[in-house]
Amino acid sequence: MILKGNAIVGQSGGPTSAINATLSGVIRGCHKSEEISKLYGMENGIEGFLNEDIIDLSYLFGDEDKLALLELTPSSALGSCRRKLPPLENKNEIYDKIFTLFKKYDIRYFFYIGGNDSMDTVLKLSKYANSIDYDIRIMGVPKTIDNDLVLTDHTPGFGSAAKFIATTIKEIACDCSVYKIKAVTIVEMMGRDAGWLTAAAALPKYYDGLGADLIYLPEFFFEDDKFISSVNEQLKTHPNVVVAVSEGIRYENGTYVGEGKQSGATDAFGHKYLAGTAKYLEMLVREKIGCKVRSVELNLPQRCSAHIASATDIDESVAIGKSAVEFALDGKSGKMPIFVRQSGEYSVKIECADVNEIANKVKFVPKGFINEEGNNVTKECIEYITPLIIGEKTKKYENGMPVHLCLK
């Protein structure tokens, strides 16, 4: 069971506000272990590793100040990539190369922090290791603001993004409430397939009465007419209506709202131009209702606003990184640690799941979390999200800005 050697960690896919907290957890876990001598970091994920772009992270072992900074640094401190490994069936030199490098650096522990595609990498590498009988423990560690990995109760990174969204929607709703003339504000959240992030926009109104009045997720087919009549309905009771939409909402025929109806639109250079989902709905409201209307895309700050990270999310992200190391030391491979929500007051247990059952699957917002009209979420959904955004971390500021740790 005991396997001595070095470890390597990488980050892959879109960055989040908590992915470096998980990296810190892996560093803390490796530091504690007697089996692991050195921890390497791959720059830009598996792609950088193939070029031997690696750095020795062992200098961070036990450096509490630097690790605390790392945990509140947004984005992937090691860099990232979007490279998907080829199918195993193809005799491919890439796998040979990776394992040659594993041997060269005596790598016996491999940690890959990422989402769906990254779990695919973990799955393939662990299968390949088995096939060539190389003794290595390959672990995936979840992260994604999209919260769309199956089996785990939620994903590290989601809570911080959800906290940013709930807070920002609350502030935008304050901002929009100052005039008495009728106005519609449409806010677009990330989420191509799953509506988890947009669902977080429901929290301010639920708890404080002021927030997003209508919520549209990709899980429920969108209809222009029903949307306009819901907005009109809202405008009857109060002049400032706030609408939250996922970028991925689509019509029953499968086309995205952000592209389906815009075939006539051209940009300044005569190219076909996609305005974005909220922008399209802004045009629709202007055309059909005619009141003041504007659209806001929350865009990149959703996944990098570490200054408003959720303490629950950051702490859990560190914990799951540590657990990944512990599971690996315990002999697990081809696995990913997951959160299992306990009953009663909010807490999670971290268990180990088969990456095979996670890779390339998507967890959608379930039917019971969306109301019948498809224009809001239910109390169950709010209660699911709320504990994930609780708590604030004390950050270090210099020159008025949060301090980050640069690894590269």
Place this chain on the structure above:
Amino acid sequence: MILKGNAIVGQSGGPTSAINATLSGVIRGCHKSEEISKLYGMENGIEGFLNEDIIDLSYLFGDEDKLALLELTPSSALGSCRRKLPPLENKNEIYDKIFTLFKKYDIRYFFYIGGNDSMDTVLKLSKYANSIDYDIRIMGVPKTIDNDLVLTDHTPGFGSAAKFIATTIKEIACDCSVYKIKAVTIVEMMGRDAGWLTAAAALPKYYDGLGADLIYLPEFFFEDDKFISSVNEQLKTHPNVVVAVSEGIRYENGTYVGEGKQSGATDAFGHKYLAGTAKYLEMLVREKIGCKVRSVELNLPQRCSAHIASATDIDESVAIGKSAVEFALDGKSGKMPIFVRQSGEYSVKIECADVNEIANKVKFVPKGFINEEGNNVTKECIEYITPLIIGEKTKKYENGMPVHLCLK
């Protein structure tokens, strides 16, 4: 000199993260005075006042908990309006009505928190009061994220917006740095005439080496070709280029970049469509350089992200509200308190200026604050902005979101 009676306060123009801190300052100032019995608040500025939409704010006198919450509540808690009063020369029933209401409620102190247009209201009302010999002290209190009021060193509200921008640009630059492929990210800030907010985007790179590489303000004529060559120049030295632009950048012929070159663009309904400044530049980079490019509009969160308010800004905003009351008690009218920056370590003195010299004027970013190429700001500019974004307030959170005070 002693004038006894009631006071009224209103908020006008676009909301900010600090305008309620100034309201709190006015409340604190009135509470302390012996001359002022009651403090009324006008809902939706002068427009609401004309409908007698007023509330008694005296219940907040001495309520430290509520005032502390109010100081960190974004947007105008009393509501706002954009109503400009007609010229005084026109015999107008509006002035009669306003002063009839002043008499009805025995209002002897009038505080109007706002920007340029609001100072115009203050100017007209104080002239009218003189003309009819009604004893009242009419004071403007500055606020605007745009920082474009003359005479004052800076405006309340600017520091918090600048802190949000500097922080967000720092986080976006982290986010954009994870891949090695060439990519340009164009971030658009508010600022139709003056580039102060966009200038704040320069801070992260100046202090930490990672941030906006190029900065474009409305004060310097924009040229597409020069812009493309500057971006290309940047791409030679690092793959991820971040550009900050004001919404109001324009060409030498006066047309805005956001509209000048888009005459061919049409929306989904066949209407002429303005994509926004950053969106246009995104298209331009795609057309002329062809690398990965995206645009981000910071939009409303710039003026309502109270969760990352600058402590300096909030404290100064409270102080200037208090000072407005003190100046009025001292007999001043038709005035506005201003910040005068002291030499040496950063501090301000609050003095009193003539609203006549402030109304309807714009303070632009001076030439010495912009570099020769017109694609960045100077050290002097950075040193001017930095102290304004220093410090963080401890906020109260409930259910993971900041708590706000609702007045209406």
